[in-house]
Amino acid sequence: MSTLTAQLQETTAFIKGIYPHTPVAGIVLGSGLGNFANEIDIEAEIDYKDIPHFPVSTVEGHKGKLIFGILEGKKVVAMAGRFHFYEGYTSQAVTYPIRVMKFLGIQTLLLSNAAGGVNPDFRVGDIMIINDHISFGTANPLIGKNEESMGPRFPDMTEPYSHKLINIAKTVAVSNNISVKEGIYFVVTGPTFETKAEYRMIHKLGADAVGMSTVQETIVAAHMGLPVFAMSVITDMGLGDHEKITHEEVLIAAKAAEPKLATIFKGIVASL
Template sequence: MWNKVQETVNYIKAKTGFTPQYGVILGSGLGGFADDITIEHSLPYSELPNFPVSTVEGHAGKLIFGKIGDKNVVAMQGRFHYYEGYSMQEVTFPVRVMKYLGVEKLIVSNASGGVNSFYHVGDIVILYDHINLMPEHPLRGHNDERFGPRFLNMSEPYSHALIAKAKEIAVEQGIDVKDGIYLALQGPTFETLSEYRMVKILGADCVGMSTVPEVIVARHMDMECFGVSVITDMGDSDGVGSVSHDEVLQAAALAEPKVRTLIKELIATGE
């Protein structure tokens, strides 16, 4: 893994000469954030050694390099999912590459199903914790100490400082945000009504099929993380019957301008 990461990093550095400070992973329907970046380089995943290729509609499959304000940013326009058949090491490989390109702060977005009765479709949820119920763990197997410790402390998966800053920005920009706990399941099926009830009983506010592996690996390498979910369906008897991937994309697209503003300002005003 170490050698593959370094090979990919060296290829990207040779192509771009770019050192990003922030990494952004764009979820379903949120790929338009690339329009907020003053783009300097764009590399298709298919060109990158050792990189998987995204297979999901709504995920473009490019690494975007550029600036937001005076900050250097690399954005994944399309992420990888365990349900696509990739190993957890493949799903999280880009996060390791980001780290060795120079990224210290990782921002992750996703579309998720809401189980908190105070949520509505289109709500923006700032994540402060998560529950990992995926059947595989990205740190299982041999641990290379060059990446991080064998036993990782996960008491602060999402940076308290970044959360506080994002909430300040939300108030300044007039953006209504909720906060919550995200639960990760394998997918690719949407949850049954009983599974949504289980998610709620376990203490989560929303559920999805991504984000947690990337955050675990980012924290393994001591990167600060910020996570945001867009509620694209509600896990109740009314919402479960109609949910489809097209509807998820539509709901995410409606919330996208506000999410983009939040992320853009978080980066532009950050350290």
């Protein structure tokens, strides 16, 4: 048994000792989106610091706990706060919670993030369904010895974001009069926001939004055969003569758009 497998089994056993039920979906809440947890009929909460082998979130806007409960009649687990490469964690540590949720039994992974818009048709407050990503800007979490029991050495990435889940989300958006964009997410390491030249480059490479999370989690989910749906809240615009970007402004914009994201996530969970 590998060290990673042993750690995952220890983590899972600890969590199941507190919450023995099997969640059908795992939800990762990005910067400024932690209030979505209020939509969940909470049955148990566990602080990250109490979970064996779990990292601890250090970013403002990330609460740092696993939340278990009922959403739209389904058992779910939500991460109120994720981990980032720029915090100094390895890409394997960043994605460890995704593997934990898979070991807990989830069948679907829902991801959210705050992102900078590089598509000139976007505006602050827009919601973008991620239909693909460009991952050259960060470390691949599968580098190193492959865990054959969890997935193949060379995972297919032709559909990193489930077409089925994207179609469900679009249907939910239309039925609730929510305007959504759709596009490609470009990941960078952070923690600096991008320069104007970098924004222009990212746009020319074909991306619609840029951020510092999500992609590593998606790669690990794909490795384990876990369907993913992901959405970005556009919290700033990188193209043009924009003002300086601050993390506080990102959090404010994310919170303002949160109800729309919550409606779509709830609709997806209801369909599972």
